[in-house]
Amino acid sequence: MIQICDDKLLIFNLLLLMSVLACETSEILTFTAHERGKVEIQCPYESGYKEYKKYLCRGECLRVFKDKVVESESAAKDERFSLNDNKSAQIFTVTITDLRTEDRGKYWCGVKTGVGNLDDFTQIHLEIKHVSRVSGVTGEHLNIICHYESELKNDVKFICKESSTSLCEKSAIKVSSENNSNGRFSLRDDASAGVFTVNITDLTEEDSGIYWCGAVQRGQESKNKWISVTDLNISAEVVKMLNTHH
Ligand SMILES: *[C@@H]1O[C@H](CO)[C@@H](O)[C@H](O)[C@H]1NC(C)=O
Ligand SMILES: *[C@@H]1O[C@H](CO)[C@@H](O)[C@H](O)[C@H]1NC(C)=O
Ligand SMILES: *[C@@H]1O[C@H](CO)[C@@H](O)[C@H](O)[C@H]1NC(C)=O
Ligand SMILES: *[C@@H]1O[C@H](CO)[C@@H](O)[C@H](O)[C@H]1NC(C)=O
Numbered sequence: 001m002i003q004i005c006d007d008k009l010l011i012f013n014l015l016l017l018m019s020v021l022a023c024e025t026s027e028i029l030t031f032t033a034h035e036r037g038k039v040e041i042q043c044p045y046e047s048g049y050k051e052y053k054k055y056l057c058r059g060e061c062l063r064v065f066k067d068k069v070v071e072s073e074s075a076a077k078d079e080r081f082s083l084n085d086n087k088s089a090q091i092f093t094v095t096i097t098d099l100r101t102e103d104r105g106k107y108w109c110g111v112k113t114g115v116g117n118l119d120d121f122t123q124i125h126l127e128i129k130h131v132s133r134v135s136g137v138t139g140e141h142l143n144i145i146c147h148y149e150s151e152l153k154n155d156v157k158f159i160c161k162e163s164s165t166s167l168c169e170k171s172a173i174k175v176s177s178e179n180n181s182n183g184r185f186s187l188r189d190d191a192s193a194g195v196f197t198v199n200i201t202d203l204t205e206e207d208s209g210i211y212w213c214g215a216v217q218r219g220q221e222s223k224n225k226w227i228s229v230t231d232l233n234i235s236a237e238v239v240k241m242l243n244t245h246h
Contacts, residue, residue, distance in 0.1 A: 030124075035129070039126065045111050106125060136232060144213070152227075158213075159213055208233050
């Protein structure tokens with residue numbers, strides 16, 4: 001395969017130069033979050049851009065019309081959006097809270113590099129997952145069921161407990177198909193049916209919270225694929241009985 005991103009090929013050739021430009025804009029950063037949750041979109045930029053204004057643009061982000069949902073040094077129209085520019089780390093972060101399904105789609109991290117110039121862009125894809133609610137009773141057991149597409153059938157599956165996917169994949173993995181059982185958590189993967197099931201036994205109230213079903217995609221530099229989200233609400237049976245009898 002021709003490596004069009006290679007600097008060595010950047011030689012006096014307009015056609016190649018155009019390929020290089022296309023190559024630069026083809027990297028898409030994907031962020032996955034859930035309804036009513038929060039996402040932190042991280043936009044790294046070059047050191048020369050520290051003093052320029054940053055923004056997040058929604059949709060096609062055309063040269064003539066930009067739907068800037070939030071911009072440095074000015075309050076966003078929709079207060080769910082905020083922007084923080086960390087100049088020492090050369091990363092600006094756009095936080096979106098109280099997420100809705102309509103928030104999914106294409107965005108661009110933009111750096112306003114000055115009048116007359118084309119701004120610097122990174123394409124972002126934001127994926128918003130629906131949350132399924134499951135209730136359970138302390139001391140008992142329940143199953144979280146994760147349906148996945150057939151392209152993931154050979155991948156390692158896992159479940160982790162954390163609202164944000166970036167934290168979930170790092171430190172909150174409860175059980176994975178590499179090791180089908182871990183304490184009270186066990187995982188059974190039925191690849192022919194495209195479903196894996198996580199059984200949690202001896203439930204406690206602390207098991208309540210957001211769980212993500214995920215798959216570790218092969219050859220994707222451990223880029224995880226996020227499958228579905230479950231919000232567990234575990235409460236004591238005693239409380240339920242008191243509620244119904246009074
Ligand atoms: C900026 O990023 C650096 C490195 O990640 C971090 O140590 C620092 O706390 C950040 N500053 C702010 C204001 O967030
Ligand atoms: C599998 O899980 C058990 C129980 O938590 C743990 O002791 C063991 O080290 C794990 N094995 C691997 C390969 O992760
Ligand atoms: C989940 O685990 C419990 C306790 O080991 C067991 O009784 C139950 O049958 C399991 N459920 C499924 C669907 O495997
Ligand atoms: C969890 O379930 C209990 C009992 O059904 C209910 O009273 C409580 O409001 C629920 N909590 C949440 C956060 O949904």
